[in-house]
Amino acid sequence: MWQLLQFPLCPFSRKVRVLLAEKGVGYEPVREHPWERRDEFLDMNPTGQVPVMVDTARKIVLLDSMAICEYLEETVDKAAMLNGTAADRAEIRRLVTWFDVHFYRDITALLLHERMEKRIVHRAAPDAKLLREAMKAAVAHLDYIDYLLDHRTWLAGSTMSLADLAAASQISIADYLGGIDWKSHEQAKRWYVGMKSRPSFRPLLAERMPGINPPTDYETLDI
Amino acid sequence: MWQLLQFPLCPFSRKVRVLLAEKGVGYEPVREHPWERRDEFLDMNPTGQVPVMVDTARKIVLLDSMAICEYLEETVDKAAMLNGTAADRAEIRRLVTWFDVHFYRDITALLLHERMEKRIVHRAAPDAKLLREAMKAAVAHLDYIDYLLDHRTWLAGSTMSLADLAAASQISIADYLGGIDWKSHEQAKRWYVGMKSRPSFRPLLAERMPGINPPTDYETLDI
Known part of the structure; x- marks a missing residue:
């Protein structure tokens, strides 16, 4: 096990x-x-x-x-998340890195430091300027997701892949910490509601970090 | 092509x-x-x-x-660099990330900024304190390489892998920029000389960045 x-x-x-x-x-x-x-x-x-x-x-x-x-x-053969040709797989891996490295650095890491670590470890207030920077970066990333979805059903192509899992994971943590504003991002929002509704994802949305509460629409499917 | x-x-x-x-x-x-x-x-x-x-x-x-x-x-089948069982391959990939992310962040990125970008883009002098920090971090990373080579012929196991290529690539750039001191790192040095001597590696060591010269022993095999 x-x-x-x-x-x-x-x-x-x-x-x-x-x-x-x-x-x-x-x-x-x-x-x-x-x-x-x-x-x-x-x-x-x-x-x-x-x-x-x-x-x-x-x-x-x-x-x-x-x-x-x-x-x-x-x-594990079931639910393969690196599908397609070698070039398709390169595109999936490139997007996983995009979200794991760039989205994380620009948004999730900042929010985790300001809204979680400062509260738990340092017992200090978050820096409002850094929070604004993270939210501004999130808008640019949601724009990029909209752009990808203009051409594709899922982020890396015609089937769900590890890119969708990586993106939704980063976004859901940023959302928990109040860093996501869905306004003017209809395509990204529709895609994310699809991810949220999956049986693989819903139990994780029910978990809480003690002392830190998510916004009211964090778990709902009608954002 | x-x-x-x-x-x-x-x-x-x-x-x-x-x-x-x-x-x-x-x-x-x-x-x-x-x-x-x-x-x-x-x-x-x-x-x-x-x-x-x-x-x-x-x-x-x-x-x-x-x-x-x-x-x-x-x-490309030739010269496979992700060999072994799934667990062996996970160890190779983990070490590639170690050098691409951690060695790069702690050492190579600092040296490139202080010794290359500052000269080319900003026409400014490097910050001696940051250079010292990078060199200190390099000692810790060479210690870790020594530790890996205590148990293994190559960094990730018994055969050369992408982990060796990733590590030697980061180290060679740090070495070009004067950030590596091989003193007290005999095992790491022997491994690195082996990497330097490969026909795949030698032509890269002959390349120069205009205006920035490497130390005299950068290319030699008797460091």
């Missing part, structure tokens, strides 16, 4: 958890707060990041969310 | 170029300076980053260095 070290507002853990659910792979979620920098955890993963996926019986430790997703793609 | 948009001190382009050479895939290198932010280039790649690999005749545009490497692994 896999154990997945994670915490509810980690967008990378969320991506892996949605993929595990789509593929029907069972796992035990184990809470790990990377900001506590536990020695045993750092020994396991020198980056100090979650998710980490462990199978104690088989002595397998998987680090890095993309390496974990590639592992699941290679070992 | 592939075209590869790149510049000589881009560590991610270097990784792709070493892989292309190992696999015996021909390509035309095309100089692109991301800091000039050409409109046509940004239209092609919204991240504004090199490398970008293009086949005009087949209308294929590949973005993101890891997506390009995975594409080459999937389409």
